[in-house]
Amino acid sequence: MSVFTRTRAGKALGGLALVGASALVLAGCAGGGGDAAPSASSGGGAVSEADGTFHVGTILPATGNLAFLGPPEVAGVKLAIQDIEATGDAFPFTTQLTERDSGDTTTDIATQSATELVGAGADVVIGAASSGVSFTFVDQLVDAGIVQISPANTSPDFTTYDDDGYYWRTAPSDVLQGRVLGNLMVGDGAANVGIIYINDPYGIGLKDNATTAIEAAGGEVSVAVPYNPGDTVFTSQVDQLLAAQPDAIAVIAFEETSSIIPQLVNTQGYAGSKVYFVDGNLSNSYEFQPGTLEGAKGTLPGNPADTDFQARLLEIDPALTDFSYAPESYDAVIVAALAAAQAGDDSGTAIRDNLQSVTEGGEKCTTFADCLELINAGTDIDYDGVSGPITFDENGDPTEAYIGIYQYGADNKYTLLNTEFGSLNE
Numbered sequence: 001m002s003v004f005t006r007t008r009a010g011k012a013l014g015g016l017a018l019v020g021a022s023a024l025v026l027a028g029c030a031g032g033g034g035d036a037a038p039s040a041s042s043g044g045g046a047v048s049e050a051d052g053t054f055h056v057g058t059i060l061p062a063t064g065n066l067a068f069l070g071p072p073e074v075a076g077v078k079l080a081i082q083d084i085e086a087t088g089d090a091f092p093f094t095t096q097l098t099e100r101d102s103g104d105t106t107t108d109i110a111t112q113s114a115t116e117l118v119g120a121g122a123d124v125v126i127g128a129a130s131s132g133v134s135f136t137f138v139d140q141l142v143d144a145g146i147v148q149i150s151p152a153n154t155s156p157d158f159t160t161y162d163d164d165g166y167y168w169r170t171a172p173s174d175v176l177q178g179r180v181l182g183n184l185m186v187g188d189g190a191a192n193v194g195i196i197y198i199n200d201p202y203g204i205g206l207k208d209n210a211t212t213a214i215e216a217a218g219g220e221v222s223v224a225v226p227y228n229p230g231d232t233v234f235t236s237q238v239d240q241l242l243a244a245q246p247d248a249i250a251v252i253a254f255e256e257t258s259s260i261i262p263q264l265v266n267t268q269g270y271a272g273s274k275v276y277f278v279d280g281n282l283s284n285s286y287e288f289q290p291g292t293l294e295g296a297k298g299t300l301p302g303n304p305a306d307t308d309f310q311a312r313l314l315e316i317d318p319a320l321t322d323f324s325y326a327p328e329s330y331d332a333v334i335v336a337a338l339a340a341a342q343a344g345d346d347s348g349t350a351i352r353d354n355l356q357s358v359t360e361g362g363e364k365c366t367t368f369a370d371c372l373e374l375i376n377a378g379t380d381i382d383y384d385g386v387s388g389p390i391t392f393d394e395n396g397d398p399t400e401a402y403i404g405i406y407q408y409g410a411d412n413k414y415t416l417l418n419t420e421f422g423s424l425n426e
Helices: 067-085 109-120 131-143 156-160 174-187 201-216 235-243 257-267 307-316 326-343 348-354 368-376
Strands: 016-020 053-060 094-101 124-127 147-150 167-169 192-198 220-227 248-252 275-277 297-301 363-365 381-383 400-408 414-424
Touching: 053 067, 053 109, 053 326, 067 094, 067 124, 067 307, 067 326, 067 368, 094 109, 109 124, 109 131, 124 131, 124 326, 131 147, 131 156, 131 167, 131 201, 147 326, 147 348, 156 201, 174 201, 174 248, 174 275, 174 297, 174 400, 174 414, 192 201, 192 235, 201 220, 201 248, 220 235, 235 257, 248 257, 257 275, 307 326, 326 348, 326 368, 326 381, 363 368, 368 381
Parallel strands: 053 094, 053 124, 124 147, 147 167, 192 220, 192 248, 248 275, 275 297, 363 381
Antiparallel strands: 016 414, 297 400, 400 414
16 A cells, blocks of 8 residues: 655646547646655644544635635535545544635635634645635645645646645646637637636636647737736726737636626627636626527536536535536545545644545545445555546646536526546656
């Protein structure tokens, strides 16, 4: 049974190959450098200790500009806890769940939540949804020796962040989503592309990677207009976009989309079918005029929740209408629990040192109960989750992932068109 201590050694991310409906082949990008992390015995005075309780904290959006993602993520976490508890004494720890709000980058709710979870002795924290929000508290958790696993952070900046191995994510870097988005737009015939993006790590990363793909495919980004978190008026940004007469416009935004789209489509008359969304604003809750978004497309990292998994989530929260990042949230808890079980130790440091091992190289298993049975028999496992195969690399990133491509109908609701499978080959 292998146990792995993750380091910060840089590496090159090789050919990024996509296989699926469009069989895209994407170029790789360079990984950053850094010093190796201390050994597993270190933890900077960790407060997460082996105490017999597998304590999961959440910092997920109950309020703020990603609040629509909170319910499915929370449901995914709760369903995972339910499945862990269903194994009874086979799991050697009791479980505890402490939920906290993340807010968004315009507040300090997330940092307060992190402080509370550190004080409560959490072993692993699931969250945040927003990359920008996670950057506000990741250092708190690192200093406390608490593992952080985000189900939705996609900023490439986390790949080489100095986190001593405590930060992980079950959503792929925007190296993947950005390039799927760019290839999608050019593949749909857009030669001249405009982008409006939120000026934070999430928006910048997606904009940069989409631009790379657009230009590599022979297109041009003629205008890329940022806006700042908290902005409410977008007249000037929309005017700048339209002045370039783009064939298509990518809107890389959060809840500000509710103000951007009416200005762009209803006021200025830009065709909704030429608008492209991303995971931060792909939502079924917009209250636009019928037909506003008809034909618009968007990308969403992750394997779409199948009907059986959706049914199980609805047992947790019958009010769910969106399942985005529920699979990634579920898997975040499951891989942490499997890591603790393999270590025989529920501390954050032990979970950290076993996370990569339980997702690669061993006997395949797809449910917590089956994986736990193998671990208890002394078998090295390779968990493939509901979100995909995961297969963590030494930077805490999943090396394999799905990107869903969706399209809006006349009812302003989106449905799945197809799914791309992406692999980051070393």
